[in-house]
Amino acid sequence: MTNTESSSLTTAIIKSSAPILLGPDRSTPKTLVSPSPFDLYSTTSISFFSKCKAAEAAKSDKPRCLFDSTDLSTLLQLCKASMQNKKNNLEMFETLKYLIGAAGASGYGSKSTGEQVTENCGDLHSITAIITGATSGIGAETARVLAKRGARLVLPARSLKAAEDAKARIISEDPDAEIIVMGLDLSSLNSVRNFVSEFESFNLPLNLLINNAGKFAHEHAISEDGIEMTFATNYLGHFLLTKLLLKKMIETAKTTGIQGRIVNVSSSIYNWFSGDTIRYLGQISRNKSREFDPTRAYALSKLANVLHTKELAQRLKQMETNVTVNCVHPGVVRTRLTREREGIVTDMAFFLTSKLLKTVPQAAATTCYVATHPGLVNVTGKYFSDCNEASTSKLGSNSTEAARLWTASEIMVSRGSKAVFDPLTSTFDYDISMK
Numbered sequence: 001m002t003n004t005e006s007s008s009l010t011t012a013i014i015k016s017s018a019p020i021l022l023g024p025d026r027s028t029p030k031t032l033v034s035p036s037p038f039d040l041y042s043t044t045s046i047s048f049f050s051k052c053k054a055a056e057a058a059k060s061d062k063p064r065c066l067f068d069s070t071d072l073s074t075l076l077q078l079c080k081a082s083m084q085n086k087k088n089n090l091e092m093f094e095t096l097k098y099l100i101g102a103a104g105a106s107g108y109g110s111k112s113t114g115e116q117v118t119e120n121c122g123d124l125h126s127i128t129a130i131i132t133g134a135t136s137g138i139g140a141e142t143a144r145v146l147a148k149r150g151a152r153l154v155l156p157a158r159s160l161k162a163a164e165d166a167k168a169r170i171i172s173e174d175p176d177a178e179i180i181v182m183g184l185d186l187s188s189l190n191s192v193r194n195f196v197s198e199f200e201s202f203n204l205p206l207n208l209l210i211n212n213a214g215k216f217a218h219e220h221a222i223s224e225d226g227i228e229m230t231f232a233t234n235y236l237g238h239f240l241l242t243k244l245l246l247k248k249m250i251e252t253a254k255t256t257g258i259q260g261r262i263v264n265v266s267s268s269i270y271n272w273f274s275g276d277t278i279r280y281l282g283q284i285s286r287n288k289s290r291e292f293d294p295t296r297a298y299a300l301s302k303l304a305n306v307l308h309t310k311e312l313a314q315r316l317k318q319m320e321t322n323v324t325v326n327c328v329h330p331g332v333v334r335t336r337l338t339r340e341r342e343g344i345v346t347d348m349a350f351f352l353t354s355k356l357l358k359t360v361p362q363a364a365a366t367t368c369y370v371a372t373h374p375g376l377v378n379v380t381g382k383y384f385s386d387c388n389e390a391s392t393s394k395l396g397s398n399s400t401e402a403a404r405l406w407t408a409s410e411i412m413v414s415r416g417s418k419a420v421f422d423p424l425t426s427t428f429d430y431d432i433s434m435k
């Protein structure tokens with residue numbers, strides 16, 4: 001039996017209040033009512049089992065150990081099954097909570113909208129925010145809500161026309177909104193560098209960075225920097241963008257006294273990735289990759305958002321900055337994210353899951369909450385879903401994996417480098433002569 005197994009067994013025994021040693025003077029438990037078959041794996045069963053054993057021991061004339069090794073293994077199995085049962089019940093409870101939109105500890109839930117969660121965030125006129133991917137979907141709604149609350153917005157996009165259209169839609173609702181549109185293609189590290197130098201030339205403060213842009217690629221493609229396109233767009237571009245804007249955010253927080261916030265938009269699908277992150281990235285970052293699976297690649301990029309949040313939070317704390325970073329799962333909503341897979345199959349999938357889908361204003365709520373809520377001062381390195389803090393998977397909370405990804409990312413974004421994956425050592429190398 002491992003330590004964890006024996007400690008959960010001990011906890012279960014303590015919870016079932018079974019005595020470990022019984023002698024002849026101990027009374028037999030009065031009535032023993034067998035648990036119902038539906039309760040087979042519950043703590044009631046464990047308690048029932050313990051009481052039977054207690055009754056057996058009480059009949060004996062010598063003090064003896066209540067449980068022998070066979071009993072312990074039976075109990076262990078009951079404990080394991082009980083834990084699984086509890087997990088299933090918890091999952092059912094969470095789904096029910098989601099469906100009815102019950103409020104969590106924050107006072108908000110799955111049905112809260114961006115407007116509702118920012119009602120008490122105060123006036124955002126002193127806040128300057130960069131929101132990536134604000135031309136459509138969740139990013140566009142986040143931008144609309146933050147502009148309504150008074151924030152000055154910088155909206156970078158690959159298409160200036162699409163960004164101008166997004167700006168026009170916000171201005172038509174809020175004529176006083178201050179919005180700057182700029183060019184940025186997150187899949188290109190050069191484009192990220194150009195965007196940051198142009199932004200710096202405006203000499204604006206920066207309080208809030210919302211890394212929202214994302215793509216769910218259908219076809220395999222490699223970025224101009226030699227990285228698989230989904231990863232390059234959803235994660236690596238944002239990694240470099242954050243790195244280059246950090247100095248400005250730290251300075252702004254210092255001079256204004258307002259805590260800076262970074263919000264990384266991830267997805268609960270990050271949980272679907274298992275295996276070696278760097279190895280898989282290396283495999284799919286080769287031309288005509290046979291290993292490319294669009295969903296796995298998307299999950300990897302979203303796991304990278306979670307790990308980035310974890311490692312960055314740690315570094316920001318160590319540097320004693322007044323800037324926090326958190327990540328969010330917005331919920332599932334039909335947006336242009338699935339544009340490369342439009343068709344009858346996608347329509348059917350959305351139709352069948354329609355009861356679980358959010359509206360766009362609901363999907364923007366968690367980002368708006370984490371970006372502005374006064375209750376989240378000093379909260380950093382956390383994962384939020386339905387406007388409440390949630391736990392992350394074992395891989396998502398692995399600090400060694402987070403540090404490893406950080407190191408690989410630093411290499412990939414090194415100026416003048418082209419990332420080259422070495423499958424033998426599972427590491428990235430870079431060849432400066434390639435640029």
Ligand SMILES: NC(=O)c1ccc[n+]([C@@H]2O[C@H](COP(=O)([O-])OP(=O)(O)OC[C@H]3O[C@@H](n4cnc5c(N)ncnc54)[C@H](OP(=O)(O)O)[C@@H]3O)[C@@H](O)[C@H]2O)c1
Pocket residue numbers: 132133134135136137138139156157158159162184185186187212213214215233234265266267268329330331332333334335336337338
């Ligand atoms: N929808 C969901 O169910 C769901 C669930 C979980 C997480 N998310 C996440 O939520 C975020 C927003 O997605 P959405 O659902 O709102 O999708 P969307 O409507 O497709 O919006 C994606 C945004 O990202 C931008 N973008 C894509 N590639 C870019 C690039 N190379 N450079 C700069 N901008 C780029 C798009 O701009 P263009 O106009 O140039 O294409 C668009 O503004 C994504 O990170 C996504 O992974 C969505």
